[in-house]
Amino acid sequence: MKYEMFDAKKIIGEVTLQEADANPNIVVVSTDSAPRTGMAGFIAKYPDRYYELGIMEQSAIGVSSGFATAGKVPVFCAPAPFVTARPFEMFKIDIGYMQQNVKAIGRNCGFNYSDLGPTHYGLEDIALVRLIPGVTVLAPIDASQLRGAMRTMLRHGGPVYLRIGTAPIHKIFDEEAFVIGEGKVVREGKDVAIVTTGEIAVNVFEAAETLAAQGINAMVVTMPTISPLDEAIIRKAAEATGRIVVVEEHYEVGGLGTAVCETCAKIAPVPVKRLGVPHVYLSAGPYDDLVKYCKLDSAGIVETVKAFIAQENS
Amino acid sequence: MEANTLNELKKFALDIRIETLNMISKHGFGHMGGSLSVADAITVLYGNQMKYDPENPKWDGRDYLVLSKGHCGPALYSALAIKGFFPREELLTINKLGTRLPSHVDKNLTPGIDMTAGSLGQGVSCALGIALGLKLQNKPNMVYAIIGDGEAQEGQVWETMLIAPNRGVKNFIVLLDNNKQQLDEFTEHISSLGDIRRKAEDFGWYALTVDGHDLSAIDEAIEKCKAEDKPGFINMETVKGKGWPDKEAILGNHALRGAAFAGVDEAIDNLRKELAAI
Numbered sequence: 001m002k003y004e005m006f007d008a009k010k011i012i013g014e015v016t017l018q019e020a021d022a023n024p025n026i027v028v029v030s031t032d033s034a035p036r037t038g039m040a041g042f043i044a045k046y047p048d049r050y051y052e053l054g055i056m057e058q059s060a061i062g063v064s065s066g067f068a069t070a071g072k073v074p075v076f077c078a079p080a081p082f083v084t085a086r087p088f089e090m091f092k093i094d095i096g097y098m099q100q101n102v103k104a105i106g107r108n109c110g111f112n113y114s115d116l117g118p119t120h121y122g123l124e125d126i127a128l129v130r131l132i133p134g135v136t137v138l139a140p141i142d143a144s145q146l147r148g149a150m151r152t153m154l155r156h157g158g159p160v161y162l163r164i165g166t167a168p169i170h171k172i173f174d175e176e177a178f179v180i181g182e183g184k185v186v187r188e189g190k191d192v193a194i195v196t197t198g199e200i201a202v203n204v205f206e207a208a209e210t211l212a213a214q215g216i217n218a219m220v221v222t223m224p225t226i227s228p229l230d231e232a233i234i235r236k237a238a239e240a241t242g243r244i245v246v247v248e249e250h251y252e253v254g255g256l257g258t259a260v261c262e263t264c265a266k267i268a269p270v271p272v273k274r275l276g277v278p279h280v281y282l283s284a285g286p287y288d289d290l291v292k293y294c295k296l297d298s299a300g301i302v303e304t305v306k307a308f309i310a311q312e313n314s
Numbered sequence: 315m316e317a318n319t320l321n322e323l324k325k326f327a328l329d330i331r332i333e334t335l336n337m338i339s340k341h342g343f344g345h346m347g348g349s350l351s352v353a354d355a356i357t358v359l360y361g362n363q364m365k366y367d368p369e370n371p372k373w374d375g376r377d378y379l380v381l382s383k384g385h386c387g388p389a390l391y392s393a394l395a396i397k398g399f400f401p402r403e404e405l406l407t408i409n410k411l412g413t414r415l416p417s418h419v420d421k422n423l424t425p426g427i428d429m430t431a432g433s434l435g436q437g438v439s440c441a442l443g444i445a446l447g448l449k450l451q452n453k454p455n456m457v458y459a460i461i462g463d464g465e466a467q468e469g470q471v472w473e474t475m476l477i478a479p480n481r482g483v484k485n486f487i488v489l490l491d492n493n494k495q496q497l498d499e500f501t502e503h504i505s506s507l508g509d510i511r512r513k514a515e516d517f518g519w520y521a522l523t524v525d526g527h528d529l530s531a532i533d534e535a536i537e538k539c540k541a542e543d544k545p546g547f548i549n550m551e552t553v554k555g556k557g558w559p560d561k562e563a564i565l566g567n568h569a570l571r572g573a574a575f576a577g578v579d580e581a582i583d584n585l586r587k588e589l590a591a592i
Contacts, residue, residue: 059442063440065439067447069429069443070444070446070451094436094440
């Protein structure tokens with residue numbers, strides 16, 4: 001199915017600017033990359049609320065925390081590894097432990113920076129941030145949800161990490177209010193549940209149609225919030241289908257798949273197959289090739305789901 | 315500085331040292347060396363410079379102190395208790411289960427603490443963020459950060475050193491408790507800071523060096539910084555363990571435990587006698 005495509009960075013910038021018009025406390029913190037994150041409009045309109053610090057992500061987190069103490073709502077956006085892995089301890093203490101009202105956006109998450117290779121991949125950002133108690137972790141599914149998630153995030157009181165790719169993003173859903181902590185059943189099914197997060201979900205939707213044509217009815221659950229996790233919807237998926245496949249553009253270790261396993265172990269023990277990036281150092285390469293390599297394209301998802309069901313039935 | 319003011323500050327400084335030695339020795343563990351070397355800077359800040367309201371620690375007219383060398387919490391807790399942020403008796407709860415006074419300063423727990431610190435280099439970035447946020451609102455509040463000389467080995471400190479002058483912050487003063495020792499060794503033997511005042515000046519700060527145990531000199535240095543159109547950097551030459559003569563400037567005085575507190579009662583008595591004589 002063909003969807004209209006949008007520029008994710010443009011959406012980030014547009015919503016930030018709209019919210020900044022209404023909330024004078026919103027400031028933007030940059031480490032030499034804000035215009036590339038769609039903030040050009042904000043910078044032009046509110047130059048005094050734009051803080052280009054230079055290339056120093058550790059201090060960007062600390063300075064953002066200080067802004068929050070002074071009553072500001074700082075928005076810091078940079079490539080996902082430089083927002084999470086590099087300044088992890090600052091994220092943990094300056095944002096998480098102190099529960100500061102800081103909005104951190106990790107763009108080019110997953111292997112979105114396919115031309116730049118492993119140093120620029122964000123394959124462990126979900127794992128890192130969801131380890132920090134009290135930090136909301138968001139991964140919108142499509143353009144509409146990104147818009148809603150940005151708006152909700154900027155109005156929410158408390159620390160939030162939002163991960164997003166910056167390739168063109170599909171518009172799949174109609175716009176609706178984004179509620180933190182809610183997963184959604186977007187397709188009913190009884191044979192298997194596919195739980196997914198982030199923009200890779202579009203491949204899951206296509207895979208579900210293919211599976212249906214082959215007689216496998218997959219429930220599809222989207223999880224644009226990873227922390228706090230909607231455990232009730234995981235239980236529902238487990239009870240309705242008896243088996244879960246988790247699909248994400250993140251290491252299979254530590255991300256949504258791990259979170260689902262933890263939930264299933266606790267309240268809904270069913271077999272879970274995690275389909276993400278294998279826990280190895282992934283090569284650079286064209287994005288579509290990497291998607292296929294990781295079996296995160298619709299054909300790979302279909303193959304994985306069928307093999308999982310066959311293994312379970314054997 | 316007027317004689318009366320100076321006398322009050324001297325008494326306050328002695329009181330801080332007495333409480334600091336008492337709380338950490340009674341607990342049996344604590345960062346003695348740095349807490350004593352930084353005591354005079356804290357004295358001047360809370361005794362003559364900073365605006366604050368112990369009844370309303372979050373008063374929006376307050377000045378801010380970020381103790382980036384967060385392990386020196388005992389000295390700051392002593393000052394806060396003496397000034398009425400919480401009862402003095404509470405000082406003896408340091409590091410007890412459920413305490414509001416962990417060894418490293420904690421925004422979430424302690425009235426009067428605005429930033430959590432403990433992992434070195436982080437607090438000073440947070441302090442800069444507060445200063446930038448206040449400047450954006452054209453507020454006159456001052457923001458102070460105290461860092462250590464060992465801490466200044468952290469790269470993050472130098473990020474702040476670079477940003478603050480570039481952003482034209484002038485409501486921001488960093489005080490370096492240059493006690494010349496870190497955990498393992500003398501700082502100079504590990505990774506010397508060299509001419510730190512000059513380095514700060516080269517980064518664009520208004521920078522001076524003072525005797526970090528001369529209350530008038532610290533106060534005067536802060537006044538000079540406030541009059542400048544740049545962020546201020548005060549290199550305070552201090553002695554680690556200042557106020558307990560047996561422990562001053564000797565290696566191993568960073569944190570004391572158990573038997574290392576032998577002789578502390580006599581040291582406290584001597585400080586009390588000094589206090590009574592003022």
